[in-house]
Amino acid sequence: MTDLVRPERFFADRFNVTPSLMEKVLGGALKGRVDDADIYLEYRINEELSLEEGAVKKASRHVSQGAGVRAQAGTRTGYAHTDDITIRNLEDAARQARAIADRATATAALATAGAGKPHDLYSLDEAPVATDLARRLDLLHKVDAAARAADPRIKQVFASVGSEEVVTLVATMTGWTVGDVRPLTRLNVTTIAEENGRREIGTYGGGGRVRFDYFLEQERWKRFATEAARQATLKLSAVDTPAGSMTVVLGPGWPGILLHEAVGHGLEGDFNRKEVSAFSGRIGQKVASELVTVVDDGTIPNRRGSLNVDDEGTPTGRAVLIERGILRGYLQDKLNARLMGMSPTGNGRRESYAHPPLPRMTNTFMLAGDDDPTDILKSVKSGLYAVAFSGGQVDITNGNFVFSASEAYLIEDGKITKPVKGATLIGNGPDAMTKVTRVGHDLELDEGIGTCGKDGQSVPVGVGLPTIRIDGMTVGGTAV
């Protein structure tokens, strides 16, 4: 059970800021003059240990704290933040925020009171930041040895373990106060392989809102290390990637970044309220093959993208974005939900107290289909099989998206043959999803490495995908 009292007590003890004082700030400065207002308090500890050349030579610890005050009227938002949490500063920030917001005519649609119980998705008996440093150091050394042992061509190993804890407390004008304590950890392994003057890089990792021991269970650390080594050495023999339009099969798990770029961003409430998304006004329309059902689910226990409540205090949920090819819904924060006459979906997120919330994804994935993954590969005469990606980006207005394969192979006569060099895949969101012709029964979520950027704000996210076949994607290779 999440200790919901803990954030309240934490901020009261440390900064003498209590929910009732926060309510007073909101009531005194803002009530009756704006549509909605909230105060967000945050305290964050972040530690990172990193190994290179066989030794942990870098260790760092970062503490940040602050408060953000937001006032909204109509479509206007006033936001002010301070890294010095005192009631006086909160009052100043509230005045600054109001100065902007209350020049607008408040709309008739008033914010609704916070509703629903927060989840309890990541209560841990030991926070990752509390784990003995010696145990973390030891793990990095084991990772180093395992990656080097995996292949003699591995010449460099970099490994890092990051641990974080964020304590938040949100108080809204409607009298709703809710806190959260969010652990997060990640183990990352990068290797460089060298052979005959050719060098290649491999990266693997994972984590979540889990204990440090997660890395020891099922020897995950070892799998991460050997995977990073395998990717680097594999690429030493990679051939040029073909260029042009071809059939693409995506492996399960992390390739779900396709959905994040092709579908997810375009369905965020702000872009649709402003009607600048390629998906604007298309709810109820067919935007994908009927094999495709896509959801965003912030309630999966211990996942990197999960949250008990979002950064506006709304409990997260499971939003169906596309159901059997039909566009069903958007991802909403409170502001955009209010202006569109919809309900918040628990997707109001922010990087830190220094940023106002935006509608963001949590864990975005496609539901499993009926096909056997090997049958899907066998069905392709000639194409590309991509299983690992390094990142992606989308232009939400015209719908064009890219994602870059870091591990991919040629498919020839239904068989996986040569590995190819990394290449960018490009498509158009509402169009690409209509070309999905096979969906496997092997849905997997990613290992817990995703970070999403929007308007300069980064937040941890997850993705997932079964094996799928897309008929006709443009592959940015060099072999013409």
Next chain:
Amino acid sequence: MSAGLLSDVLKRAVARGATAADGFLVEERSFSALVRLGQVDTVSHADERRLSLRVFVGQASAAASTSDLSRESLERVVDEATALARITATDPHAGLPEPDALIHGLPDLDLDDPTGHDLAPEAKIELARRAEDAARSADPRITNSEGADFFDRQARYAYATSHGFEREYPTSSFRISASPVASRDGSMQRDSWYSMTRKRARLDDPESIGRIAAERAVRRLGARKVKTAEVPVIFDPENAASLLRALAGAASGPTLYRRASFLLDRLGSRIASPKVTVVDDGTLQGALGSRPFDGEGLATKRTVLVRDGVLESYLLDSYSARKLGMTSTHHAVRDGAGVGVSTSNLVLQPGTQSPEELIRSVKSGLYVTELIGFGVNGVTGDYSRGAAGLWIENGELSYPVEEVTVAGNLLKMFDAVEGIGNDLVMRDRTVSPTLLIGRMVVAGN
């Protein structure tokens, strides 16, 4: 004041057993206003400070940072950093630069504009509103907008070492940008334009920013894919600059000693066409990337990275320099985890041809106005990114193109530079003129 706080922190570190320490303090105030469809959308005020500290215990080190500058918190940070430094491995290359290498005096690079910030929020909002109005009224096909914004930031950077060195300097920056949306036949295109300066008076006028943003959005309407082909590719100045950033990344010390760079062992050899000269100069008066000293207190200077196609220098902080058996090029910057390397004002020296002449020299090829995605492999130089732009047909920009990729290898691309424009404008920290690359693979249908 700032430096005083830092030296107190460093004294405590030494008292706790640190053999040396240095610290960087950034204090900043910023304001941003977004206007959308003529109405104020979001206004943000920020007031932030962050102290970062690096502590050495013998040859072992650790880093820490905090946004809480209360005495109690600073004491805790020092204690934790010193404790962390005791568990890290010793490293013969660790350490501060020699005290006598540090900057003497402090050059005035004219980086701040104290009165520039004295503008009422209403007046700042008005500048954004004018940019958006200009964008929306520039063309009937501009039907929507993601808004226009005004941003200004006033910052003070202080650096100190436990040897008693202390310096600080103020900076200002100002930016106006606009992002209009054009539409035709149910399809939309967005583009943007901006102006960024250290002096408010030097900002481009909001009307021209809005107008250029609108032109950029409108010219993308009706974009289509093209057939896959190997053709000449021209990068406009904005996108050519991204190639320089990739080059600088590969030339930076940390990627080199990690053997994760395609420029490894290439110092002194030809890595680009003889037409290519790239200079990093942190001493330019009033420029966006200028700084009097780097993140380790070393005086900023002018470094020729590539001269006539030959790689002449790497970009090093003192740690990566020692690892490589070289000396620092004074490119250290502080990041959360300690010290990294970054360019200051990175410039590809202009050529003699106008952009129009470069375009006229291409029979059939792509003029790139936007790149998306992260398809650059810094270890091999392999390059593959999403692109949009205009197709060049018989020396003329003929129709807009989208949903294609451009691919090659950075070393081959720099070697294949066939033309460099004369249109260099110092509008950002990394700038390039228009760049013509002889052959790249454009993938489409």
